[in-house]
Amino acid sequence: xxxxxxxxxxxxxxxxxxxxxxxxxxxxxxxxxxxxxxxxxxxxxxxxxxxxxxxxxxxxxxxxxxxxxxxxxxxxxxxxxxxxxxxxxxxxxxxxxxxxxxxxxxxxxxxxxxxxxxxxxxxxxxxxxxxxxxxxxxxxxxxxxxxxxxxxxxxxxxxxxxxxxxxxxxxxxxxxxxxxxxxxxxxxxxxxxxxxxxxxxxxxxxxxxxxxxxxxxxxxxxxxxxxxxxxxxxxxxxxxxxxxxxxxxxxxxxxxxxxxxxxxxxxxxxxxxxxxxxxxxxxxxxxxxxxxxxxxxxxxxxxxxxxxxxxxxxxxxxxxxxxxxxxxxxxxxxxxxxxxxxxxxxxxxxxxxxxx
Numbered sequence: 001x002x003x004x005x006x007x008x009x010x011x012x013x014x015x016x017x018x019x020x021x022x023x024x025x026x027x028x029x030x031x032x033x034x035x036x037x038x039x040x041x042x043x044x045x046x047x048x049x050x051x052x053x054x055x056x057x058x059x060x061x062x063x064x065x066x067x068x069x070x071x072x073x074x075x076x077x078x079x080x081x082x083x084x085x086x087x088x089x090x091x092x093x094x095x096x097x098x099x100x101x102x103x104x105x106x107x108x109x110x111x112x113x114x115x116x117x118x119x120x121x122x123x124x125x126x127x128x129x130x131x132x133x134x135x136x137x138x139x140x141x142x143x144x145x146x147x148x149x150x151x152x153x154x155x156x157x158x159x160x161x162x163x164x165x166x167x168x169x170x171x172x173x174x175x176x177x178x179x180x181x182x183x184x185x186x187x188x189x190x191x192x193x194x195x196x197x198x199x200x201x202x203x204x205x206x207x208x209x210x211x212x213x214x215x216x217x218x219x220x221x222x223x224x225x226x227x228x229x230x231x232x233x234x235x236x237x238x239x240x241x242x243x244x245x246x247x248x249x250x251x252x253x254x255x256x257x258x259x260x261x262x263x264x265x266x267x268x269x270x271x272x273x274x275x276x277x278x279x280x281x282x283x284x285x286x287x288x289x290x291x292x293x294x295x296x297x298x299x300x301x302x303x304x305x306x307x308x309x310x311x312x313x314x315x316x317x318x319x320x321x322x323x324x325x326x327x328x329x330x331x332x333x334x335x336x337x338x339x340x341x342x343x344x345x346x347x348x349x350x351x352x353x354x355x356x
Contacts, residue, residue: 005035011045011063013103020102021051024095026109028054043240044073048112056094060107070106074098075160076239077108079214082155087146089235115225115234118271124228133276135231137283140254143233144219145290148247152214161244163212170304171199174311181318192314192337198307198344205353207297210246217241219250220257221270249308251287252301255280256309256340264342266335299352303344310340 005014018031028051038046038057047058059076061069077096084093092111100106116123118136125132152158175195182189216223216236223238258280259269269277288295313333320330 005032008037008045008047009063011060011103012047012058016102020097020099021109024097026051026094027056027111028052044238055112056109057091057112058107058109060103061105065105070098070100072240073106073108075242079157079160079239079242080108080110082157082214083150086150086155088150089143089146089233091235091237113225113235113237114229115227117223117225117237118221120270120272122271122273126226126231127273130276132231133273134278136226137254137258137278138286139226139231139233140219140224141251141283141286141290143224143236144247144250144254145287147216147236147250148211148213148291150214152212152244157214157244160214160242163244166212166245167206167210168203170308171202174308175199178311178314181315184318184322184324186321186323187318191317191334192310192341194341194345198303198341198348201348201353202300202304202307205300207246207300209294209297211248211293212244213247215243215245215247215250216253217243217245217250219253246301247291248293248298248301249305251283252298252305253309254283255298255302256305256343258283264339264346266342267339297353299347299350303347306340306344306347310337310344313337313340 005012007014012035014032021032030052032049032051034050036048038048043062045060045062047060049056049058059073061073066072074096077093080090080093081096083090091113094109094111096106096108097103098106118126121127122133126136152160178192178195179189181187216239218238218241219236224236225234226232227234257270258277259267259274260280284295284298287293314337316325317330317334317337319325320327
């Protein structure tokens with residue numbers, strides 16, 4: 001029966017895959033009878049499969065995977081498996097394949113999620129009802145708080161990252177990545193302002209009351225799915241950057257994706273319409289209530305989020321300068337990096353850290 005299924009130019013080896021699915025006690029019965037490629041996920045491929053009366057999603061690396069693509073798949077699967085039974089909204093984990101002889105790469109299987117990943121014009125009630133939009137920010141907070149409550153040691157993720165001296169290591173870690181782009185031809189390494197100034201500020205005010213937990217690593221609109229049936233997050237997706245760190249950084253990542261009056265120019269909301277969204281101050285207040293944490297260090301985490309993300313997205317601009325990425329994408333992300341460092345400078349200049 002597998003001969004009638006699209007293999008998407010070799011991305012899915014159906015004779016091997018059908019056998020693997022049958023042998024691994026996955027939902028449904030019999031062979032997979034239909035498949036469709038899902039949109040979303042800039043790096044990896046997603047396929048919705050029907051088996052009997054059940055549906056499931058296969059996630060695999062792209063056609064030309066990066067050197068660590070298989071390890072990333074196994075890492076994502078491990079995190080999703082560890083989250084089972086937690087309050088964190090996530091797709092249910094079904095199974096993982098580390099045998100690259102099946103379809104050529106590692107992959108895993110999970111439950112499908114109902115909903116959409118926000119970007120551009122909001123669909124359905126979110127676009128029509130201000131009250132639904134008002135719930136989106138608090139939903140980000142609730143999911144982040146739930147993730148921060150996961151005991152990473154108890155769920156077997158003690159070696160997911162390097163928790164030692166995590167806060168003090170962040171500036172050098174991301175600055176070194178930024179400096180590494182100098183090796184790319186055509187990039188002079190001097191395209192971002194305030195890098196030294198923000199780095200010194202972050203180093204001078206490293207929080208002493210930090211915590212370590214599982215962090216998503218890229219917690220923003222494209223990496224969550226919101227239900228179309230009610231104003232709730234259906235699940236956090238794209239766990240490829242998950243690691244150990246201070247969970248407050250996930251919340252700060254959300255703040256960096258927000259838009260408010262008084263922000264530096266050069267950035268528009270990622271979703272429309274924006275009216276109805278709660279303020280950053282309200283998000284911070286809600287997160288403090290949900291986690292019991294002292295939020296006085298949030299300007300540091302917000303600044304770190306801007307610094308880290310700015311260093312990361314500048315990499316696409318550097319690769320574009322070297323002819324290794326589309327110029328328009330590189331220019332767009334360079335503009336975003338400029339905004340992020342301008343926002344970090346604004347946070348620094350407010351002088352909210354070091355009081356008392």
